[in-house]
Amino acid sequence: MNRPATPNSFRTGPDEQGMFGIFGGRFVAETLMPLILDLERHWNEVKDHPDFKAELTDLSTHYAGRPSKLYFAEGLTRHLREVSSAKGLGGGAKVYFKREDLNHTGSHKINNCLGQILLAKRMGKKRIIAETGAGQHGVASATVAARFGFPCVVYMGATDVARQSPNVFRMKLLGAEVRPVTAGHGTLKDAMNEALRDWVTNVEDTYYLIGTAAGPHPYPELVRDFQSVIGTEARAQILEQEGRLPDTIIAAVGGGSNAIGLFHPFLDDKEVRIIGIEAGGRGLDGIEHCASMSAGAPGVLHGNRTYLLQNADGQIMDGHSISAGLDYPGVGPEHSWLRDSGRVDYVPILDDEALEAFQLTTRVEGIIPALESAHAIAHAVKIVPAMDKDQIVIVNLSGRGDKDVHTVANMLGMEI
Amino acid sequence: MTTRIDRRMAKLKAEGRPALVTYFMSGDPDYDTALSIMKALPKAGADIIEMGMPFSDPMADGPAIQAAGLRALKGGQTLVKTLKMASEFRAADNETPIVLMGYYNPIYIHGVDRFLRDALASGIDGLIVVDLPPEMDEELCIPALKAGINFIRLATPTTDDKRLPKVLQNTSGFVYYVSMTGITGSALADTGKVAAAVTRIKGHTDLPVCVGFGVKTAEQARIIGASADGVVVGTAIVNAVANVLGPKGEKTADPAEAVAALVSGLSQGVRTARLAAAE
Numbered sequence: 001m002n003r004p005a006t007p008n009s010f011r012t013g014p015d016e017q018g019m020f021g022i023f024g025g026r027f028v029a030e031t032l033m034p035l036i037l038d039l040e041r042h043w044n045e046v047k048d049h050p051d052f053k054a055e056l057t058d059l060s061t062h063y064a065g066r067p068s069k070l071y072f073a074e075g076l077t078r079h080l081r082e083v084s085s086a087k088g089l090g091g092g093a094k095v096y097f098k099r100e101d102l103n104h105t106g107s108h109k110i111n112n113c114l115g116q117i118l119l120a121k122r123m124g125k126k127r128i129i130a131e132t133g134a135g136q137h138g139v140a141s142a143t144v145a146a147r148f149g150f151p152c153v154v155y156m157g158a159t160d161v162a163r164q165s166p167n168v169f170r171m172k173l174l175g176a177e178v179r180p181v182t183a184g185h186g187t188l189k190d191a192m193n194e195a196l197r198d199w200v201t202n203v204e205d206t207y208y209l210i211g212t213a214a215g216p217h218p219y220p221e222l223v224r225d226f227q228s229v230i231g232t233e234a235r236a237q238i239l240e241q242e243g244r245l246p247d248t249i250i251a252a253v254g255g256g257s258n259a260i261g262l263f264h265p266f267l268d269d270k271e272v273r274i275i276g277i278e279a280g281g282r283g284l285d286g287i288e289h290c291a292s293m294s295a296g297a298p299g300v301l302h303g304n305r306t307y308l309l310q311n312a313d314g315q316i317m318d319g320h321s322i323s324a325g326l327d328y329p330g331v332g333p334e335h336s337w338l339r340d341s342g343r344v345d346y347v348p349i350l351d352d353e354a355l356e357a358f359q360l361t362t363r364v365e366g367i368i369p370a371l372e373s374a375h376a377i378a379h380a381v382k383i384v385p386a387m388d389k390d391q392i393v394i395v396n397l398s399g400r401g402d403k404d405v406h407t408v409a410n411m412l413g414m415e416i
Numbered sequence: 417m418t419t420r421i422d423r424r425m426a427k428l429k430a431e432g433r434p435a436l437v438t439y440f441m442s443g444d445p446d447y448d449t450a451l452s453i454m455k456a457l458p459k460a461g462a463d464i465i466e467m468g469m470p471f472s473d474p475m476a477d478g479p480a481i482q483a484a485g486l487r488a489l490k491g492g493q494t495l496v497k498t499l500k501m502a503s504e505f506r507a508a509d510n511e512t513p514i515v516l517m518g519y520y521n522p523i524y525i526h527g528v529d530r531f532l533r534d535a536l537a538s539g540i541d542g543l544i545v546v547d548l549p550p551e552m553d554e555e556l557c558i559p560a561l562k563a564g565i566n567f568i569r570l571a572t573p574t575t576d577d578k579r580l581p582k583v584l585q586n587t588s589g590f591v592y593y594v595s596m597t598g599i600t601g602s603a604l605a606d607t608g609k610v611a612a613a614v615t616r617i618k619g620h621t622d623l624p625v626c627v628g629f630g631v632k633t634a635e636q637a638r639i640i641g642a643s644a645d646g647v648v649v650g651t652a653i654v655n656a657v658a659n660v661l662g663p664k665g666e667k668t669a670d671p672a673e674a675v676a677a678l679v680s681g682l683s684q685g686v687r688t689a690r691l692a693a694a695e
Contacts, residue, residue: 027547029476031572196475201598313494314525315472
């Protein structure tokens, strides 16, 4: 692999063409191009505007409940120190959770939705569409649409509709129309195709509220910027609580919005090791995983160039993950660039490992994490026992796991 | 340099009639059947052939072309086989222009330089790549033009006068006006608006303007052809194939014959378009 020269800063992308190195860009149909340029113009006007920032901060504080807490996970830390002792290592780093699960709507997704709904309002749009995998983004979209009085259509793969039924019901309660998508495996990729088809049909009045840091420029940039509140807060909080930066930060990567949100403010802190966790599904040997950066190749899908799971003919594979939110064969373009530049390590966690971490966290912390977040915790469970006691790890607890109890019960062979 | 597309368009202009541009999905429902459909198109009156390259995630296509692409992929179609099909067609027909239409990723994975070499060798004349707007011209458009392959751009109702010059800048062969915002196979737009749009585009370019999206019948082809230099028909042809496939994909009649019957009718439409306009 050609590794690009190490830049002075990892935080300056994308360039004016929306590229992070060879990744990103604007690979969309001509019908959408004028809309994307219009969105970019509005985004550039507001992104540093004090009034826009003030309005977003006010909503984040009083509506979404920010800042989210940085919580010392004492129960998990104690458990992993016991594991370390049992192995004769005598170590075990301190584990902190960034509690995005405590946000309004139960995940980090609200951060991005509040920012984008303000953009939609400013652009004079009349209708919101969104895609969703786990349903967390769908719920957050339906929530801000309700709050700001927009009709909202959420595209969701039929498989996901079945495995995330509590979120489907929440969206309906919030007044959104949920349209199941049966194409492909009926997961996030298919939902995104269908949302793009809606957008290309209803260009005049519709705002496409993309849920992850992917898609055509400027979406990867603006979603990242709205989510960076996670890392900005976490960085200040750990300095306040521990007086120093963490040794390692970990987040799960599907499209990668919670991860880029945590990572971005730390990218130039060279002493901080950054690890993104991909869905390893049933293992990387076969095709039943979603580890696009560990096992895929660069390609073009959904408006950007990025690592994708695909065959030798350039056809996109469906992938698999126990977690609907990670069940996507691509990843945001900035992650692809961070991978190739070597700044961030991306490693897979299997379905079973995530399931174990889900149960462990529930038992020792009294916190039911989303299955997506459980992937990140599972990696902490792997590496923390071998770390020193004075080291610090921050795991992004991107969402709460109430939505996943049916899936977990199925996996454990229980009926509820 | 002139291409088969330039020569065909010039010839039709001299004849005083618009071109019938027909889209079919290569490999639908299988390689041999699709090749027989392709061969039947010029005989039934098609002037230019658009060859669909199947893609797993056709974001700008409606249900009919999505399904056709999936049938083709299930039948084992690949980019390499699509190019092979074109060269088999070309062995017996060195005049009918072939335009490949699809999405960028299979081309990118094949390798742009290798793709252009292989496409030229297979007798391909033009490319329509849905997800490559002018902003991404360095990817494929510029290399294709250098290689002598036309890069045909889509103009849409959202392409306003300010943007048109950018869209037209590196376009060659013809301009494909998508008569409506939306996915392929949707209802036909107001024909009056289409005529106005064609006039608007012609104010910016000397290239022929072909109109597509929503044309299904000979009558529609006749009306659109009165103002446009070409009429593109896609979904109706793909549906003609689907209509003779049983629930398990088995052929209940000859797809090539079904397509030929449809195209013959459409061909009558474009051949009477200007007569009607002159009345």
